[in-house]
Amino acid sequence: MAEDPRDGELERFLAERGGHLLRAAVLLTGSKEAGEDLVQAALERLLRRGSAVHGDPEAYLRRIIYHLAADGWRRRGRWRARLALLRGDGAGVAPDRGVQVEQRDELVRLLLRLPPGQRAAIVLRYWEDLSDAEAADVLGCSASTVRSSIARGLHRLRELSEARAVVAADQVAADQGGRAQ
Amino acid sequence: MISTEFEERLRAEMRHATTGVSAPSGLVRRARRDRRRRIVSRASAASVAAAMAVAGAVIVSNGTTGASRDSGTYTTAYVVKRVESALDAANEIAYMHVTSRVASPVDIWAYDRPQGQAYRAEYFDLRGGELYWEVGMTATPANYQTYINVYLDNKTWSKQTYQGPKPREKGCGFSLPPTWGTYPEIAAGLHQDLACGALSSEGMQQVDGVHALKLVSVRHSRFGPKRTPATTVTIIWVDPATYLPVRLTTQQTRPEVSVPMRLDFRWLPPTRANLALLTVRIPPGYTQVRS
Numbered sequence: 001m002a003e004d005p006r007d008g009e010l011e012r013f014l015a016e017r018g019g020h021l022l023r024a025a026v027l028l029t030g031s032k033e034a035g036e037d038l039v040q041a042a043l044e045r046l047l048r049r050g051s052a053v054h055g056d057p058e059a060y061l062r063r064i065i066y067h068l069a070a071d072g073w074r075r076r077g078r079w080r081a082r083l084a085l086l087r088g089d090g091a092g093v094a095p096d097r098g099v100q101v102e103q104r105d106e107l108v109r110l111l112l113r114l115p116p117g118q119r120a121a122i123v124l125r126y127w128e129d130l131s132d133a134e135a136a137d138v139l140g141c142s143a144s145t146v147r148s149s150i151a152r153g154l155h156r157l158r159e160l161s162e163a164r165a166v167v168a169a170d171q172v173a174a175d176q177g178g179r180a181q
Numbered sequence: 182m183i184s185t186e187f188e189e190r191l192r193a194e195m196r197h198a199t200t201g202v203s204a205p206s207g208l209v210r211r212a213r214r215d216r217r218r219r220i221v222s223r224a225s226a227a228s229v230a231a232a233m234a235v236a237g238a239v240i241v242s243n244g245t246t247g248a249s250r251d252s253g254t255y256t257t258a259y260v261v262k263r264v265e266s267a268l269d270a271a272n273e274i275a276y277m278h279v280t281s282r283v284a285s286p287v288d289i290w291a292y293d294r295p296q297g298q299a300y301r302a303e304y305f306d307l308r309g310g311e312l313y314w315e316v317g318m319t320a321t322p323a324n325y326q327t328y329i330n331v332y333l334d335n336k337t338w339s340k341q342t343y344q345g346p347k348p349r350e351k352g353c354g355f356s357l358p359p360t361w362g363t364y365p366e367i368a369a370g371l372h373q374d375l376a377c378g379a380l381s382s383e384g385m386q387q388v389d390g391v392h393a394l395k396l397v398s399v400r401h402s403r404f405g406p407k408r409t410p411a412t413t414v415t416i417i418w419v420d421p422a423t424y425l426p427v428r429l430t431t432q433q434t435r436p437e438v439s440v441p442m443r444l445d446f447r448w449l450p451p452t453r454a455n456l457a458l459l460t461v462r463i464p465p466g467y468t469q470v471r472s
Contacts, residue, residue: 010209011206011208011209014204014208014209015204015206018203018204018208019202019203019204021204022202022203022204023199023202026198026199026202027195027198027199032202035202036204036205036208039204039208040208040211040212041212043208043209043212044212044213046212047209047212047213048439105194105195105197105198106194107190107191107194108191108194108195108198122191123195126188126191126192126195127192127195127196127199140407154187154188154191157187157191158187
């Protein structure tokens with residue numbers, strides 16, 4: 001049997017816009033490998049829908065990517081193990097070989113410590129630059145829910161960041177004390 | 182309040198963290214391949230859907246006059262009841278050959294044993310027709326599931342165990358489990374589904390040499406955050422001699438028309454040779470991998 005002719009069309013679309021979707025997925029998952037898996041999961045849903053390929057695949061894929069991320073899709077199946085890694089790591093980043101987020105991108109790493117819904121709302125706002133209403137449309141919730149998710153998420157991010165700054169300062173002090181002795 | 186500076190720092194870090202990230206080629210091919218691998222869950226679900234749809238339809242049927250037979254007429258309720266009884270009494274291994282236009286052909290053997298569920302599936306390449314993946318599952322009565330996957334394309338195998346979910350209890354509208362489904366959970370979902378749907382008996386048709394009863398299920402549901410209406414049409418042909426399904430097709434007709442999936446059934450006696458069809462065998466020299 002022949003390959004589905006829509007595959008070529010979809011590959012061309014991904015060559016053009018796949019990078020943007022993947023970058024969002026990387027922010028939502030914390031690594032390129034996990035981001036690719038998230039995009040692939042969305043693609044599988046698109047393939048399941050079949051004729052949706054002929055519509056607006058980007059809008060559909062983006063929506064599915066954010067829905068999957070906001071629903072905590074990693075809890076299922078193969079993601080169970082990775083979620084444990086995420087939770088077990090103090091930095092909040094899966095210590096797999098595909099990690100792309102560098103140490104200096106502290107806030108991005110701390111994003112992974114947020115509940116999935118808040119994380120998705122923050123990525124939509126600050127990376128996709130969407131308005132509350134547009135983000136609400138992607139997530140399938142109200143604009144007020146988006147607003148409160150972002151506010152809570154940012155608040156928590158700042159708390160985490162400050163806590164890490166305190167720990168880092170203590171560490172520096174301890175190091176300096178150790179050297180002085 | 183969060184400072185603008187903080188938000189700008191977040192934006193900048195997001196840009197930096199994603200610099201240089203580009204989509205690799207072959208994502209669609211990978212997605213389609215993984216989708217094929219998962220199709221067995223839907224296939225086995227659909228097969229049980231056939232059975233349970235018929236069985237459960239007794240809930241919604243009110244004796245509508247349906248297919249005719251030589252010596253009178255069947256009512257939908259009558260057919261449903263007979264099929265339900267046949268399935269309850271069946272001690273055969275269900276063999277299903279699953280085909281659709283866009284997914285790998287799959288052969289499935291499923292058996293509802295007293296000690297739990299068992300099935301095995303073989304996936305064939307959509308183009309070349311070669312066997313490339315084999316998966317077997319056994320579940321205890323408590324639905325503790327063990328999977329063995331054998332990947333013939335790279336000579337590896339893996340094993341996973343999960344505690345399967347409990348059957349759903351209430352609700353309206355069946356949805357397949359996200360991963361693998363066992364008979365009890367699927368059956369429970371279908372009972373819910375049927376409580377919201379309609380099933381009718383629509384005469385008889387010749388299917389694979391069998392003058393079969395045709396049953397049509399039209400299920401309306403809603404999905405997604407916007408509660409988009411959806412309609413799924415499932416047709417089941419039943420052998421009037423045994424009241425076991427011989428063929429099933431299922432297709433979404435709204436909001437978009439999906440590619441239909443077809444399952445052809447055979448019911449095999451549980452002989453030693455047929456029971457062996459439920460066991461996955463790992464060829465010598467294959468390497469175990471983590472899934």
